[in-house]
Amino acid sequence: MFDKCCVTSLKTKWKNFRTNSLSLKLLIATWAVSSFATLILTAFQLFMDYQRDFDKLQNNFAIIKNSYLDSMAEHLWSYDTRLLEIQLDGLSRLQGVGYLKLSADSKIIYESGKSDPSEDSYKRFEIFHKNTNEVLGSLDVELDVKSLREKYFTEAIWIFIRQAGKTAIVVFFLYFIFNQILVVHIRSIAQFLRLRAAQGDIRNNTPLILKRREHPREDELDILVASINQFRTDILEAYDKLETLNQALEHKVEERTRQLTTKNESLEKAMFQIKRMQATLVAQERLASLGSLTASVAHEIRNPLNFVLNFSELLSDSDDPSEVHEVSRVILKHSQRIDQIVRSMQILSGHDSDQLETADVNELVKKAYQQTITNRSLASSFLPPKVNYRLGDNLMVPVYATSLARALGNVIENAIYALEKKTQLDKDYVPELTISTSLKGDTVEISVRDNGVGVPGILGEKIFDPFLTTKAPGEGAGLGLTVAFNIAQRHGGTLKYSSDFGAWTEFVMSLPATQER
Amino acid sequence: MIQIVIVDDEADTHLLYKLKMKKIFSSMGELNLVSFLNAPDCLQYLKDKASPATDLILTDINMPDMDGFELLQKVKQLNGKIPVYMVSAYESVEFRNKAENLGASRFISKPVDFNSLGELLRKDLNLEPS
Numbered sequence: 212m213f214d215k216c217c218v219t220s221l222k223t224k225w226k227n228f229r230t231n232s233l234s235l236k237l238l239i240a241t242w243a244v245s246s247f248a249t250l251i252l253t254a255f256q257l258f259m260d261y262q263r264d265f266d267k268l269q270n271n272f273a274i275i276k277n278s279y280l281d282s283m284a285e286h287l288w289s290y291d292t293r294l295l296e297i298q299l300d301g302l303s304r305l306q307g308v309g310y311l312k313l314s315a316d317s318k319i320i321y322e323s324g325k326s327d328p329s330e331d332s333y334k335r336f337e338i339f340h341k342n343t344n345e346v347l348g349s350l351d352v353e354l355d356v357k358s359l360r361e362k363y364f365t366e367a368i369w370i371f372i373r374q375a376g377k378t379a380i381v382v383f384f385l386y387f388i389f390n391q392i393l394v395v396h397i398r399s400i401a402q403f404l405r406l407r408a409a410q411g412d413i414r415n416n417t418p419l420i421l422k423r424r425e426h427p428r429e430d431e432l433d434i435l436v437a438s439i440n441q442f443r444t445d446i447l448e449a450y451d452k453l454e455t456l457n458q459a460l461e462h463k464v465e466e467r468t469r470q471l472t473t474k475n476e477s478l479e480k481a482m483f484q485i486k487r488m489q490a491t492l493v494a495q496e497r498l499a500s501l502g503s504l505t506a507s508v509a510h511e512i513r514n515p516l517n518f519v520l521n522f523s524e525l526l527s528d529s530d531d532p533s534e535v536h537e538v539s540r541v542i543l544k545h546s547q548r549i550d551q552i553v554r555s556m557q558i559l560s561g562h563d564s565d566q567l568e569t570a571d572v573n574e575l576v577k578k579a580y581q582q583t584i585t586n587r588s589l590a591s592s593f594l595p596p597k598v599n600y601r602l603g604d605n606l607m608v609p610v611y612a613t614s615l616a617r618a619l620g621n622v623i624e625n626a627i628y629a630l631e632k633k634t635q636l637d638k639d640y641v642p643e644l645t646i647s648t649s650l651k652g653d654t655v656e657i658s659v660r661d662n663g664v665g666v667p668g669i670l671g672e673k674i675f676d677p678f679l680t681t682k683a684p685g686e687g688a689g690l691g692l693t694v695a696f697n698i699a700q701r702h703g704g705t706l707k708y709s710s711d712f713g714a715w716t717e718f719v720m721s722l723p724a725t726q727e728r
Numbered sequence: 729m730i731q732i733v734i735v736d737d738e739a740d741t742h743l744l745y746k747l748k749m750k751k752i753f754s755s756m757g758e759l760n761l762v763s764f765l766n767a768p769d770c771l772q773y774l775k776d777k778a779s780p781a782t783d784l785i786l787t788d789i790n791m792p793d794m795d796g797f798e799l800l801q802k803v804k805q806l807n808g809k810i811p812v813y814m815v816s817a818y819e820s821v822e823f824r825n826k827a828e829n830l831g832a833s834r835f836i837s838k839p840v841d842f843n844s845l846g847e848l849l850r851k852d853l854n855l856e857p858s
Contacts (some may be wrong), residue, residue, distance in 0.1 A: 514817045541740050
């Protein structure tokens with residue numbers, strides 16, 4: 212399975228070798244595992260061999276004891292040194308015997324080899340006479356274990372060197388084999404994919420083909436390539452689908468945008484129409500309210516005018532002094548009524564010539580009360596109670612003095628009227644009227660409180676509506692509180708009331724102590 | 729003798745009618761003027777058998793409790809023959825039409841022109857200057 216396809220230069224190959232981490236990893240892993248296995252197995256084998264040779268060596272002691280000692284005792288007994296020498300020469304030629312020494316009567320009879328004091332495989336045999344058990348001498352034997360060890364050590368070193376070399380060669384070839392079989396192709400696949408991505412040319416439809424030798428059966432690489440190509444085809448299809456969808460979406464967005472624009476335009480048109488209609492409605496409403504106001508004003512003026520016109524006509528024909536007197540009084544009264552209405556209308560429309568000036572609120576309140584009393588005395592016989600003043604200090608405030616006096620007058624007139632009404636209903640009733648002024652923060656409060664008939668709760672804020680009156684015809688046009696409310700507003704203030712029907716009513720006018728206009 | 733009933737919630741009106749009618753009728757015979765401050769009192773008077781026959785009713789429209797239109801309807805139920813004059817300071821087509829539909833004889837606007845009123849009365853009551 213050696214591929215000869217990729218003709219690469221040696222340089223590239225070397226570079227590949229250095230950067231080819233997969234092959235390198237395999238190389239190192241194989242080498243390490245192989246070396247480890249060799250090390251273990253060889254060490255075991257060597258150990259076993261050594262153990263066998265060592266046992267064989269130790270066996271020499273037994274051979275010496277069983278086969279040599281008895282005859283050696285006989286020879287010592289007979290002191291046959293020749294035979295002893297022959298015997299000991301044979302003994303010294305036994306494998307592994309490194310040192311022999313026979314001594315008797317403190318004399319060394321025989322010695323061969325070299326004694327190594329560091330050697331621990333040493334044994335001394337006492338030689339006894341077979342029958343008397345007399346000690347005839349002693350035999351010292353040392354076994355040459357050191358050379359055995361050295362032999363095995365050298366052998367081990369050689370085995371390791373051989374094995375390492377063998378492994379290195381195998382691994383080296385494995386590296387190239389692995390490289391050619393797998394890594395090269397993986398690299399091609401990676402390059403293929405990278406190029407596709409880098410060029411951004413997803414539509415390039417050339418499939419991935421690895422340069423490999425013909426082989427009869429499909430292997431994992433073929434499966435991988437097939438999968439990648441399949442995946443590529445799938446992606447292409449998905450991309451096409453996405454593009455189609457995208458186009459459809461764009462189309463839809465365009466369509467929607469167009470619809471929205473159309474809708475927007477029609478909405479704007481509708482909005483414009485609504486605005487125009489609103490403006491028309493407002494104008495119409497204004498005209499209508501102007502119309503109804505005009506009708507109300509006309510009605511209010513025609514009533515007294517009816518008297519003024521007709522009575523004055525009578526006046527010119529009459530000779531009866533008492534009749535003249537009475538008619539004159541009625542004419543005056545209704546002329547004043549017309550005057551009141553016209554003045555009120557002027558105030559309501561803001562077309563009066565009042566100027567903002569700093570004035571003492573307490574003085575204004577007193578003046579308003581006096582004026583009200585004076586006006587009332589012409590038309591009514593009711594004597595109002597003495598007013599109970601609770602006035603605060605330092606109430607110099609910028610006001611429209613004439614208007615404010617009028618507004619306060621209207622409120623006070625209402626209060627006195629409520630007292631008068633109650634007096635007519637209840638003889639034992641003691642009317643009370645309290646007027647207070649005070650500075651609360653940056654607001655001046657003027658309160659007018661009476662214990663008169665009170666205001667029916669159902670009226671609520673309607674009490675301030677124009678032409679709403681509970682008074683009998685001719686007694687009031689229903690403009691007093693409207694005017695007062697308007698004047699309070701013109702000052703940037705408020706006019707509010709609270710009442711317990713049948714018991715009391717309190718009107719509170721709040722005015723800003725400093726004018727910010 | 730002619731009896732005219734006046735209904736108006738403003739007392740000064742009564743004085744006005746009294747003085748003016750006196751002048752008008754000075755040339756047309758005897759007049760009995762009966763005045764009421766509200767419509768219920770007037771109805772009460774009309775229902776009363778003891779009351780003398782009324783030839784004409786002059787009523788204001790804007791009145792508390794019961795207005796002129798309601799009074800007109802009630803009077804028409806009571807006796808359809810009595811002519812009713814409606815008097816109002818509201819000079820509007822709606823009021824005129826409503827008064828007409830409810831069977832009022834005349835609709836008089838304020839301020840009242842008593843010369844014209846005199847002419848109308850003379851015509852409607854068939855009075856001849858004496």
